[in-house]
Structure formats: structure tokens, C-alpha cells
Amino acid sequence: MKFTHDVIVIGGGAAGLTAAGGCALFGLKVALIEGNKMGGECLNNGCVPSKAIITAAKRAQEAREEKRYGVQLAAPKVEWAGVHKHIHDAIAHIEPHDSVETFEEMGCEVMLGRATVTGKQTVEVGGRTLKAPRIVIATGSEPFVPPIEGLDSVSYLTNENLFELTEQPKHLVIIGGGVIGMEMAQSFRRLGCEVTVIEPGTPMSRDDRESVQVVVDVMKDEGVRFVAGKGMKVEGSEGSISVHTDGGETITGSHLLIAVGRSARVSGYGLEELGMELGRNGIKVDARRRTSVKGIYAIGDCREGPRLTHVSGYEGSNVALEITTGIPTKVDWKALPWCTYTEPEVAQIGMTEEEARKEFGDKITVVKEAFADNERAIAEDSTKGHLKVMFKGKKVVGASICGKNAGELLLPFTQAITGKSSSFALGSAIISYPTRSEISKAAAFSAWEPTVFGSLPKKYAGFVAKMRRTFS
Numbered sequence: 001m002k003f004t005h006d007v008i009v010i011g012g013g014a015a016g017l018t019a020a021g022g023c024a025l026f027g028l029k030v031a032l033i034e035g036n037k038m039g040g041e042c043l044n045n046g047c048v049p050s051k052a053i054i055t056a057a058k059r060a061q062e063a064r065e066e067k068r069y070g071v072q073l074a075a076p077k078v079e080w081a082g083v084h085k086h087i088h089d090a091i092a093h094i095e096p097h098d099s100v101e102t103f104e105e106m107g108c109e110v111m112l113g114r115a116t117v118t119g120k121q122t123v124e125v126g127g128r129t130l131k132a133p134r135i136v137i138a139t140g141s142e143p144f145v146p147p148i149e150g151l152d153s154v155s156y157l158t159n160e161n162l163f164e165l166t167e168q169p170k171h172l173v174i175i176g177g178g179v180i181g182m183e184m185a186q187s188f189r190r191l192g193c194e195v196t197v198i199e200p201g202t203p204m205s206r207d208d209r210e211s212v213q214v215v216v217d218v219m220k221d222e223g224v225r226f227v228a229g230k231g232m233k234v235e236g237s238e239g240s241i242s243v244h245t246d247g248g249e250t251i252t253g254s255h256l257l258i259a260v261g262r263s264a265r266v267s268g269y270g271l272e273e274l275g276m277e278l279g280r281n282g283i284k285v286d287a288r289r290r291t292s293v294k295g296i297y298a299i300g301d302c303r304e305g306p307r308l309t310h311v312s313g314y315e316g317s318n319v320a321l322e323i324t325t326g327i328p329t330k331v332d333w334k335a336l337p338w339c340t341y342t343e344p345e346v347a348q349i350g351m352t353e354e355e356a357r358k359e360f361g362d363k364i365t366v367v368k369e370a371f372a373d374n375e376r377a378i379a380e381d382s383t384k385g386h387l388k389v390m391f392k393g394k395k396v397v398g399a400s401i402c403g404k405n406a407g408e409l410l411l412p413f414t415q416a417i418t419g420k421s422s423s424f425a426l427g428s429a430i431i432s433y434p435t436r437s438e439i440s441k442a443a444a445f446s447a448w449e450p451t452v453f454g455s456l457p458k459k460y461a462g463f464v465a466k467m468r469r470t471f472s
């Protein structure tokens with residue numbers, strides 16, 4: 001046989017799992033290759049452990065305010081072993097969703113091993129050569145480690161070992177006030193650690209400034225220290241690490257977390273040898289996620305573009321749809337949501353006020369509503385934050401929300417921005433991960449599943465696959 005599979009997917013994270021699962025459910029012969037842990041970053045050292053620690057931290061914080069609503073709580077006592085167990089229990093609970101067995105049941109051939117792309121249609125793994133007319137690269141990203149003097153001589157944390165800490169840090173110094181830096185700074189502070197964030201610019205710079213300011217003020221009140229500057233030099237030894245900033249400050253802590261962004265995984269598995277075009281930080285792709293090499297797609301964190309679990313999933317479904325039906329499927333970021341799970345949360349969909357004004361000038365109207373005027377928020381005594389909606393005429397182009405459960409409030413704006421509200425649109429909407437709102441998408445998707453993966457679409461996908469095997 002000319003081909004061993006219809007499609008080979010490299011990487012078993014959110015992007016690869018969605019692409020592989022989608023193709024397999026349409027009846028295609030799929031090889032799914034994972035070189036480390038199924039579930040990738042989100043499950044093992046990203047979203048899941050970070051949201052688990054945020055939850056433990058919230059509990060401590062609530063108890064810290066001993067008397068509220070006339071109810072007295074005992075002061076919190078943090079047992080790090082319990083926090084560690086909660087994090088790893090959460091991972092273990094979700095693990096079966098992403099397991100080898102689950103994907104084998106869907107029809108994928110799952111291979112555990114490091115893949116190398118050896119040709120336009122060939123991949124090697126564990127001594128086997130696989131061949132398919134379509135290859136999907138979904139190899140993710142890893143923490144960017146900046147060239148800071150002395151960094152390689154101290155032991156430091158990244159998201160890859162942070163959740164393995166078996167002892168509570170006394171003083172966590174965080175280089176980088178981005179999304180990871182902010183979520184972790186608040187959590188570790190609330191769990192009783194001293195925390196300093198070193199950030200040269202505005203924290204969470206992609207978000208609405210007013211929203212970010214609310215969170216920064218809350219975190220300062222809770223005792224997080226912000227130092228304006230760039231980490232330039234690091235020195236010290238186990239338990240005492242000093243960071244010197246370009247502003248002349250020296251901060252000494254017991255632990256150091258590096259959270260200054262991501263590096264796409266693009267080297268060491270054959271892409272350069274194949275002549276694949278690479279961008280500044282990731283594989284170059286077009287709107288259909290096609291790389292410069294015909295027949296090879298790249299999705300999720302490994303390509304240039306937004307790096308979020310729901311984006312990886314969305315690109316995985318798009319590419320699965322394009323491969324199975326042969327119909328070009330472009331990504332559309334008009335209603336892209338994201339949320340930072342600090343307290344209060346900072347959620348965004350579509351354009352921020354700054355982006356909308358830059359694009360449409362004075363055609364933009366911004367409407368702002370404060371939670372201080374929202375009666376549910378007043379009754380809960382949780383009035384911090386606001387909703388800002390950016391209108392062009394009467395059309396919504398973006399919304400920024402800061403407040404309790406802000407991420408859950410994005411869904412109606414998905415529909416307002418796209419103008420689509422059918423059950424099919426809901427089932428295929430991009431929903432911020434992880435939110436409870438995903439349950440609405442799941443219900444709509446379940447209703448459509450028998451139709452989408454029904455016998456007729458499968459027959460059609462089978463026909464497309466046969467043509468491709470014959471003529472590729």
C-alpha cells in the first residue's frame with residue numbers, strides 16, 4: 001500500500017487530540033503520535049494545574065476574611081501537601097479524557113514516541129515509517145528562557161516544574177507579569193507566600209488597561225509587590241536567589257519563577273531539513289493553517305498566533321473538517337475570547353477599546369457598565385469591575401469584562417459579534433477555556449454529533465480520502 005494512514009498527527013495536546021479525534025470520527029485512518037504525556041501542556045502543566053491552585057488559593061483568601069455577611073470562618077491554615085494533592089488529583093481526574101484508550105476507542109492508532117518528519121508525506125516514530133497524504137503538526141510550545149546573566153547557574157521554576165513543588169516557597173520572585181505571572185502571583189500570595197512580580201511594562205499587556213488596573217490594585221492590596229523593570233542578572237544558591245533589575249533594584253527570594261512567554265517547538269524533528277518556512281516564533285501558516293510545505297498543516301502553540309487551549313481545539317476541528325471534506329476552512333478571530341483567572345477575572349472577546357479605536361477611529365462608541373450598579377453583585381458584596389462593550393454603530397466588535405466570573409459572561413457577545421445564534425453555531429463557537437459556559441457548547445454539539453458524524457458525511461469523507469490516496 002502506498003500510504004499507511006490518511007493523516008498523521010504529531011502531538012497529543014489540545015490541538016493534536018482534536019484534529020486526530022475529528023478525523024477518526026469521520027472514519028479516516030489516523031496515526032496520533034505523542035512523545036511525552038497525552039494531554040500536553042494544558043492537562044499536565046498548564047491550564048488544569050494552574051486553575052486547581054487558583055481554587056485552593058481562593059479558599060484560603062475567603063477564610064482570611066474571617067467575618068463576612070455575619071458569618072465567622074476560622075483563619076486559613078495552608079498545608080502544602082494538600083494543595084499539591086489537589087493539583088494532581090485534578091490532573092488525574094481529567095487524564096482519562098485525553099488517554100490513549102479514549103483515542104483508540106475513537107479509532108486513532110496512538111503511538112507513544114518522538115516523531116521525526118522525514119519527508120513531505122513521511123514520519124518516523126519508534127523505528128516505523130508512516131506515510132500519509134496529510135500531516136498535522138501540533139507539537140506545542142515550551143517556556144521561553146530569556147538570556148538573563150547568571151540564570152543558568154541557579155535553579156529556577158517554569159510552568160514545567162512549578163506544580164511539582166512539594167514545599168511552599170517562602171518568597172516567590174516572578175520574572176514576567178503576563179498571564180502566567182499574574183495568575184500565579186495572586187495564587188501563591190493567597191496561599192501565604194511572599195510574592196514579588198518583576199515586569200518592565202503593563203502587566204497583561206494584551207488586555208484592556210482599565211480591567212488590568214482593577215486586578216493590579218486588588219493584588220497590591222493582598223500584598224503582591226510589583227517592581228517595574230526587567231530582570232537583568234540573577235545570582236544566588238538554593239533557597240536564596242537574587243534578581244537585579246535594569247532599574248537598579250535587587251530582589252531576593254527563596255524561589256524564582258520565569259514566566260516571560262513561550263517558544264514554539266519547531267526544531268529537532270525535521271522541519272528545517274524539509275525547508276518549512278518558520279516565522280519569528282513558530283511555523284508560518286496561512287488562514288487555513290497550511291504550512292509552506294504542501295499537505296502539511298500546523299496548529300496550536302507550535303505556529304505563529306494566539307496560544308490558548310480553545311484556540312488549539314478550534315484549529316484542530318477546522319483542520320479535521322478541511323481534511324475530511326476537502327472544503328477550505330479558514331480561522332476567524334473576530335469573536336476570539338480569552339480570560340485570565342485572577343480574582344476578579346479579566347475576560348476579553350473580539351477587540352479591546354484600544355484596538356477598536358485604532359481600527360475604526362471615532363466610529364467607535366464604548367459603553368461601560370459598572371458591577372457597582374448590578375444588583376446581584378451588590379447583594380453578593382462583590383462589586384469590583386465593569387463591562388465595556390465596543391460598538392461600531394450598533395454592531396458589537398468587542399467586549400472587555402472585569403469582575404467575578406467574567407469569563408462566564410462572554411458567551412452572548414460571541415453571538416452578538418458573529419451574528420450567529422443557531423444551535424449549530426453554538427456547538428461550533430470558540431468558548432474560553434476553562435469555563436462553565438463550555439457546557440452550553442457541549443450540549444449543542446451533542447445534539448449535532450449524530451448528524452455531523454452520521455453515515456452520509458462518513459461516506460463522503462471516505463470518498464474524499466480514497467481520491468486523495470489515489471491522486472496524492
Ligand SMILES: Cc1cc2nc3c(=O)[nH]c(=O)nc-3n(C[C@H](O)[C@H](O)[C@H](O)COP(=O)(O)OP(=O)(O)OC[C@H]3O[C@@H](n4cnc5c(N)ncnc54)[C@H](O)[C@@H]3O)c2cc1C
Pocket residue numbers: 010011012013014015016033034035036037038039040041042043045046047048050113114115116138139140141159180265269299300301302307308309310311312432433434
Ligand atoms: C501555566 C499555564 C496556564 C495556562 N492556562 C490556560 C488557560 O487557562 N486557558 C487557556 O486557554 N490556555 C491556557 N494555557 C495555554 C495552553 O496550555 C496552551 O495554549 C495549549 O495547551 C496548547 O496546546 P497544543 O496542543 O497546541 O500544544 P501542547 O499542549 O504543548 O501539545 C503538544 C504535544 O506535542 C508533543 N510533541 C512535541 N514534539 C513532538 C514530537 N516530535 N513527537 C511527538 N510528540 C511531540 C508534546 O509532548 C506535547 O504533548 C496555559 C499555559 C500555561 C503554561
Ligand SMILES: NC(=O)c1ccc[n+]([C@@H]2O[C@H](COP(=O)([O-])OP(=O)(O)OC[C@H]3O[C@@H](n4cnc5c(N)ncnc54)[C@H](O)[C@@H]3O)[C@@H](O)[C@H]2O)c1
Pocket residue numbers: 146175176177178179180181183198199200201202203204205229230231232259260261262306307308338339340341
Ligand atoms: N488564562 C489563560 O488563558 C492563560 C493562563 C496562563 C498562560 N496562558 C498562555 O500562556 C502563554 C504564556 O504566558 P506568559 O505569562 O509566560 O507570557 P506573556 O506573553 O503573557 O507575558 C510575558 C511577560 O513577561 C514580560 N517580560 C519579558 N521579559 C522580561 C524580563 N527580562 N524581565 C521581566 N519581565 C519580562 C513581558 O513584558 C510580558 O508582560 C500565553 O501565550 C498565554 O496565552 C494563558
